[in-house]
Amino acid sequence: MRQxxxxxxxxxxxxxxxxxxxxxxxxxxxxxxxxxxxIQPGGDLADRFGSSLSPGLRAEWLFDSxxxxxGVHGAFFFGNRVKQDVLSGLRTTDGxxxxxxxSFADVQLRMRAWLTTVYGGKVIPLGQGAARSGIRLxxxxxYFRHKIRIQDDPSRSVxxxxxxxxxxxxxxxxxxxxxxxxxxxxxxxxGRINFALSFxxxxxxxxxxxxxxxxxxxxxxxxxxxxxxxxxATWVLPFYVTEGEAIYY
Numbered sequence: 222m223r224q225x226x227x228x229x230x231x232x233x234x235x236x237x238x239x240x241x242x243x244x245x246x247x248x249x250x251x252x253x254x255x256x257x258x259x260i261q262p263g264g265d266l267a268d269r270f271g272s273s274l275s276p277g278l279r280a281e282w283l284f285d286s287x288x289x290x291x292g293v294h295g296a297f298f299f300g301n302r303v304k305q306d307v308l309s310g311l312r313t314t315d316g317x318x319x320x321x322x323x324s325f326a327d328v329q330l331r332m333r334a335w336l337t338t339v340y341g342g343k344v345i346p347l348g349q350g351a352a353r354s355g356i357r358l359x360x361x362x363x364y365f366r367h368k369i370r371i372q373d374d375p376s377r378s379v380x381x382x383x384x385x386x387x388x389x390x391x392x393x394x395x396x397x398x399x400x401x402x403x404x405x406x407x408x409x410x411x412g413r414i415n416f417a418l419s420f421x422x423x424x425x426x427x428x429x430x431x432x433x434x435x436x437x438x439x440x441x442x443x444x445x446x447x448x449x450x451x452x453x454a455t456w457v458l459p460f461y462v463t464e465g466e467a468i469y470y
Contacts, residue, residue: 328374394427
């Protein structure tokens with residue numbers, strides 16, 4: 222048993238030393254990104270919401286010979302600050318909302334949004350021996366959708382805010398979006414440390430989608446220019462495809 226444990230230990234050391242000496246990030250690569258961002262609103266979006274946090278996922282193909290890449294991206298946005306009080310018509314003079322039991326209900330407004338894009342870009346290497354690490358430039362086209370989420374009081378209900386009526390207050394809007402990003406990407410030679418840091422900006426031409434909004438006593442439709450910009454940190458899981466169709470990660 223001791224000899225077997227000793228043999229396994231020596232094998233692990235040998236594999237580890239070989240991984241340190243032999244780069245594995247060769248050939249084309251499939252990159253899976255898991256990210257988290259801090260986002261500020263701009264344009265018409267800044268009149269409705271404050272800052273938000275944004276988890277995201279993406280998958281892309283990186284071409285070894287040119288360092289060009291292409292992929293698909295999805296991000297979710299959530300924030301706690303809503304600047305437009307769409308429930309003002311339901312509030313008392315004290316600012317509260319009466320529940321069905323005639324007590325004040327704790328109803329909160331939240332920001333919810335998502336963005337999906339198809340994109341392409343290029344990694345510009347910084348120095349020799351680091352072809353996959355350097356300045357990362359990206360441009361994408363996609364679809365942006367946002368609304369005001371009405372968060373119910375868990376202990377009491379409010380009749381005018383049942384699920385059937387919430388759509389009359391949520392300001393649901395959506396439209397085509399243009400997304401840009403510039404940052405730094407690092408993919409280590411041994412495949413162990415892989416990350417990206419970037420500044421991103423999104424401009425969307427959106428429009429209200431609801432047929433009627435109760436507080437506005439109208440549709441609430443009309444063209445909007447919604448802007449998002451912020452910082453994003455990304456952890457990258459690479460899968461390298463060699464000429465022999467083997468995949469390393």
